Amino acid sequence: MNELKLRYDKPAAKWSEGLPVGNGRLAAIVYGGVEQEVWNITESTYWSGKRERIAGPSSGPADLARLRQYFFDGDYEAGERLASEWLEPAKGNFGTNLPVCDVVLKFKVAGEKVTRELSLENAIMKTEYQIHGVKVHRELFASHADGVIVCRLWSELPEGVSFTIHLEGKTDYFESWNEQHGTGKLSFKGQALERLHSDGECGVRCQGSLHVQTQGGQVTGASGKVEVANAQEALIYFALGTDYAGAGDGWMSEGERRNALAEAKGYERLRSDHVADYRSLYDRVSLEVGESERSLLPTDERIRKLAAGRDEDPALYALFFQYGRYLTICGARADSPLPLHLQGIWNDDQACRMSWTCDYHIDINTQMNYYPTETTHLTESHLPLIRYIERLAESGRAAAKDFYGCEGWVAHTVSNAWGFTAPAWQNSWGLNVTGGLWLALQLRDHYEYTRDEEFLSQTAYPVLKEAALFFLDYMAVHPKYGWLVTGPSISPENTFHAGGTKVHHYLSMGTTLDQVLVSDLFEFCLETAEKLQADEPFQAELMRAMDLLPPLQIGSNGQLQEWLEDYEEAQPEHRHLSHLHSLFPAYRISPQHTPELSEAARITLEGRKSSGNHEDVEFTVAAFAGCYSRLHDGERAYEQISHLIGSLCFDNLLTFSKPGIGGAESPIYVADGNFGGTAAIADMLLQSHAGELHLLPALPAAWSSGAYRGLKARGALEVDVTWEEGQLAQVTVQAFATGQTIVRFSDRTALLQYEAGHSYRLDAELRVESLG
Structure with a gap:
């Protein structure tokens, strides 16, 4: 079998053609070629904004009951107007993840016959080219074992390596300088400041250094640059620290300390330790689904041939699958301070500069980032998310009190590095009352895959019990149906028509997503409490509530209903499939056990696809693939994966969202397509739910x-x-x-x-x- 590599026979002209490396905290997209190479440096904790409590103007349960009455009466317009007054807080200093800087290498002599590759088997990227027939090499990796980005440059001529290197900041405050005049050391510091998602005055600070060593030649440094002339070999070390959640000033010297240790260790040992550390995770899983001569073609060519309908490259699917695992390992390790965000651990400097923010979207995107983690044998990468959920539960207690007057905890549609849990600033998409719960059910998945009983009793159950306490306190009995329902809330991020009008409404009571998540929550908490022989009054309360929860319903068109009422869809082409959560990734719907609901889910999928203006989005296509997999329709699932790889991937196989979504003017990298696609491929090969393997x-x-x-x-x-x-x-x-x-x-x-x-x-x- 051919080694799994992304290969290219030309320079990378821009970020979306560059290759990603990462060590779970520090990362880079590397692009360029012969005359110049750029390392776009990112760091998971480098966020603008700050922790702050967002107050709600509602007085609690009495106001909530008054608000709900409008929806019970069918007066959606008045209900949405009042909800905007009470449940639509100002943004404040929410912030966003930002890129740190560009490391820019400029080479004095032009070359030809450029090749680039990224090996998924050792997490090392290489660039080669020729100057007058002589090969020049660059090799780069981000070491988790040593916390540095390392690059080796060498030539087959004794004096063939010459370049300058400098840093260019990507935020409102960044400066770099030569640590000692005439040496190969640069120091830098910066702060994650911007004015779209915060006030431009608060954000995480960073400080670090870049070291250059050579064999032969000359090294000089001045005016914020280092110049290497006529060396046989050069080594570059890059590291930094931030003051995120830190105490004291140790972070200020963290980058210098790591670089000094890396220099002392030496390149060969750094490389071997990096490969051993990475492969201890990567090597756990292998996949073969066929080979062809296409495996030897450049990756961008393979993508284009697939997009053109020339589907004769089974190994491309295995490459995409393992690339998703590679991105997980690069982006989230057991000791990572934060989980994967909208762009994993990288940042194209676009999402953070528009209304999206490069944050934690918890109405599908962050969840999908973690769909493949357990099944593809990367459970350690789940740990940063688990710790984050614990912190989210702590801060979510304030949101439960401030906006609903309820006990327990709640989080909504978006969150940040400090655990933001309030409703977002537009109810049409921001009042997703089960966003935090949806994310927290990852704790259940982690337990089901590991059977870690200590984790169950000490982490999963306490966090999810508090979530259950919120919903037991928050939910209300619908006067028409007698069902216990959530609301007002949204079905992310969709709208409907009600009352015979064509007005778009977004808030209602008892959306399908809310109800299935609450059902899963109550069921898990009851089973766990019984197992632990704990909380008998709580068990009794759960049983009473579960008897009142509404069932999944089939609408008049045979579809799985998205809302409690069989509303007309205002946007039948909508990108979100949240009401199919019970099919994928959860498992309340299956062809063996619920054939009628399975057929309704299929009708829902076909309805979404058949609309003339279907929103063709990376996470939607991954969700389609997963849903068809659960319906045991391998051909349809395969069709969706093919479309994802062929039409929604950049040349570097990173997935993107097309222009037009959320105001995007150009394709923007979003990580969830890579992770969701990887999860769907795994699901096509192995499912383990409903008591079956x-x-x-x-x-x-x-x-x-x-x-x-x-x-x-x-x-x-x-x-x-x-x-x-x-x-x-x-x-x-x-x-x-x-x-x-x-x-x-x-x-x-x-x-x-x-x-x-x-x-x-x-x-x-x-x-x-x-x-x-």
Whole structure:
């Protein structure tokens, strides 16, 4: 099998053609070629804004009851007007993640025959070119083991490396200087300041350094630049620290300290430690779905051929899948201070300069970033999100009191580096009352995949219990239906027509997304409380509430209803599919157990796609693929993944959102398409829910033969599968907990009882053999 690499035979002219590296906190997009190379440096904690409490003008339950009455009476216009007064706070110093600076290398001699590559197997990018027939090399990586970005430049001629290097700030305040005149050291400091999402006076500070070492040649430094002339080899080290959540002044010397340690360690050891650290995670999973000669073509060519309908490149799908895992490892490690944001850990300097913000969108985007984390065997990358959710729950207590007068905690549509939890500043998209809950259900997923009982009792249950306390306090009985409902809230970020008019409304009571998330929450809390033999009064309250929750409903057109009422969709082409959450990524709907609801979900998907102005967005396409996978429709799922890779990826395989969404004037990188697409591919190969381990549930004909190793399943299982001509060949299941599950392939099933520490082999007929 060919090594998994992104390959190119020309320079990268811009950011969207550059290649990403990252160590879980510090990252770069590297672009350029022969005459110049740019490292666009980002850092996960480099945010404008600050922590601040956002007050709500509502007096609490009495005002909430008054507001709800308008919606119960069908007066949506008056209800939305009052909600804007009470539940639409000013933005304040919300902030945004910002890029730190550009490291700019300029080379004195032009070259030719440029090639660039990024190896997913060792997380190292390389650039090669020729000068008068002599090769010049650059190699760069972001080391998690040592906390630095490292670059080696060398030539096959003894004096073939000459360049200048300087820093260009990307924020309102940034300065750099030569640490010692005439040496290869630059120091810098900056602050994440901007005036669109904050007042321009608050933000995280950074300080760091860049070191240049050479073999041979001369190194000089002046006027904020370092110049290397006629060296055989040069090494560049870059590191920084920030004052985010820090105490004292240690952060100010963090970059210099890391660079000094890296210099002392030496390049070869830095490189080997980096590769070993990275591969300890990456090597857990392999995927083969076929090979072709296309694997040797430049990646941008492969993308264009796929977009043109020449679908003869199965290895491109495996590359995209492993690229999603690569981006996860680069962006979120066990010790990362923050989870993946809208752009992972990178920043194209576009989303942060418009109304979007490069933040935590918690009405799908952040959740989708983490869809593949457990199943693709990267559970450590979940830990920064878990810690963030714990902090969100703490700050969400204030939002619960300030806006609703309720106990427990709540968060809405967007959040930031400090755990913002208030409603956002426009109710049409910002009053998503279950945004925090949706994100917090990642705790349930982490437990289901790991069966970590200490995590369940000490983290997942306490956080989700407090979320349940909020909804038990907050929800109201609908006077018409007798159901316990949320609201007013939105179905992200969609609108509807009501009362026979064509007016667009966005707020209502008991949206489908809210209700299924609350159902999942109450069910999890009840099961856990029973398991822990704890909180009997709380259990009784949950049982009473669960009896009153509304069911999933099928509308007059056969579709799965998005709202409690069978409203007419004002935007049938809308990009959000949040009401299909019970199909994917959750699992209340499945063809085996709920065939009628499954068919309604399919009708919903077809309705979205058939509208003449379908919003073709990266996260929507990934969600389509996941939904079709859950419906066991491998061809439709494959069609969506093909479209995602062929039409919604830049040349560097990063996914983007098309112009027109949220005021975007150009394609903007959004990470969720990469992660959501990776999750959908994994889901097509392995599903583990509803008490089953379903093998190859949505296998397309294009992947008729193949193998994967190391995918994780609920129940703390690890699964390897080989198949030939669409038929199962062999399965190995390794158990890290004790339990049982039904194993399914096509119409065959078998009961697998497993013990922690044991492995099991299943043949094509699902006959089980214990391997001890």
